Amino acid sequence: MGDVRGFLKHERELPTRRPVELRLLDWKEVYEEFQDDRLRTQASRCMDCGIPFCHNGCPLGNLIPDWNDLIYKDEWSEANVRLHATNNFPEFTGRLCPAPCEAACVLGINDDPVTIKQVEVEIIDRAFDEGWVKPIRPTKLTAKSVAVVGSGPAGLAAAQQLTRAGHTVTVFERADRIGGLLRYGIPEFKMEKRHIDRRLEQMTAEGTQFRTSVNVGVDITVEQLREDFDAVVLAGGATQWRDLPIPGRELEGIYQAMEYLPPANRVQQGDLEVSPVSAWKKKVVVIGGGDTGADCLGTALRQGAETVHQFEIMAKPSAQRDVSTPWPTYPLIFRTSSAHEEGGERVYAVNTEEFIGQDGKLTGLRAHEVVMVDGRFTKVENSDFTLDCDMVLLAMGFTGPEKTPLIEDLGVELTERGNVARSTQWASTVDGVFVAGDMGRGQSLIVWAIAEGRACAAAVDTFLEGETALPSPVTPTTQPQR
Helix, strand or coil: CCCCCHHHHCCCCCCCECCHHHHCCCCCCCECCCCHHHHHHHHCCCCCCCCCHHHHHCCCCCCHHHHHHHHHCCCHHHHHHHHHCCCCCHHHHHHHCCCHHHHCCHHHHCCCCCCHHHHHHHHHHHHHHHCCCCCCCCCCCCCCEEEEECCCHHHHHHHHHHHHCCCEEEEECCCCCCCCHHHHCCCCCCCCCHHHHHHHHHHHHHCCEEECCCCECCCECHHHHHHHCCEEEECCCCCEECCCCCCCCCCECEEEHHHHHHHHHHHHHCCCCCCCCCCCCCEEEEECCCHHHHHHHHHHHHHCCCEEEEEECCCCCCCCCCCCCCCCCCCCCCCCCHHHHHCCEEEECEEEEEEEEECCEEEEEEEEEEEEECCEEEECCCCCEEEECCEEEECCCEEECCCCHHHHHHCCCECCCCCECCCCCCECCCCCEEECCHHHHCCCCHHHHHHHHHHHHHHHHHHHHCCCCCCCCCCHHHCCCC
16 A cells, blocks of 8 residues: 555544535535545555455445555555456445445544545546546447346346447336436435436447336237347336335325436436425425435435434444444444434324325324334334424335336246245246345345446346356355345
């Protein structure tokens, strides 16, 4: 490493978030610029540890110490080469990944870990600005064709790898734009959609074909798909949302997160002037304490909600790493996202038992506190309370892939959890049909989706050509389920 004592001389530092009162007036990303000299200082904290556990913490196996050393030496172009050696879309992971690599950083045993994510995103942003991200076209074509169904990070990663291997790849997306949940589920303030668009320009120049507004299994039959393509990659995600079937669920004013976030994003895309599902002057309750709940919180605040409460059924985590998640695992700790910093109130250890309404419209909810007893949530006696609200957003996660005509007509087998079953070679139970991302894994992280897309591409290439030179960072049997 360039400065083997850097971690002794410098503390962890992140870019400053724009003032709350300013960023609530727009939908731009929340961070201010991070100067090059400060980034080099942060890269110098990488401590030349004997075994870089960050490699294992990252599903992609990113060459993290390599980038840090190169940035410290001001060799940005070479750092970009190392970054892309393992990750197709560092501009996505650098903004959206919760950084299991930082949780596994050796420095994190007794100090704040290296700011790996920030180094990553600064490298790729500079690479685009400098014109270093260019199309990588295949040296020869194989005359084989592959259909990728779904254009989220898993599908895009698989498509790019297979295109570069020389196959003719078509990505099908049922929405009107490419990107999946990256496009319509992630708010603009977390990732501006220009980052997706400029990557799609590269992929199009490489030869990947995109077809939007196509619901495979409906607009194109399974028979057509199998006839037109030599292999199929299912990468449709785990989009079946978890519901809350309690009394009053039918009342007007209760929405799933994915009924609420997409139109808000469409306003930013210029498709709509005003979202038809807006929190303007409403008393909002978000049920679900995860990232999607935080996305709903930040969106509601920007839309002008009167109040926002975010409910979480789990107890409030400690500010320190819990003993149940020791280093180098991803720690259970209390986290404050940019959205939480902007307003609203987080309420922990509560369970909603009934929605209240009048004339068919939501006016409030009844809830109570809970405590974990023998692995089950148990009601705390005399803890009942009522909260006025006229909008509830359900952000409780996803249960698996939707049971669409595509799944049914292909005849692929499902696991007990409802995901598409697959072998150690990413193959479904139907010959020539492969599975990558949340559709086979279940709801997970963007970094896992990209890693699975890359690995699945290698398996498809082997299926078509008998061998492959594509990297395969993970296998289904070695993935720890989250």
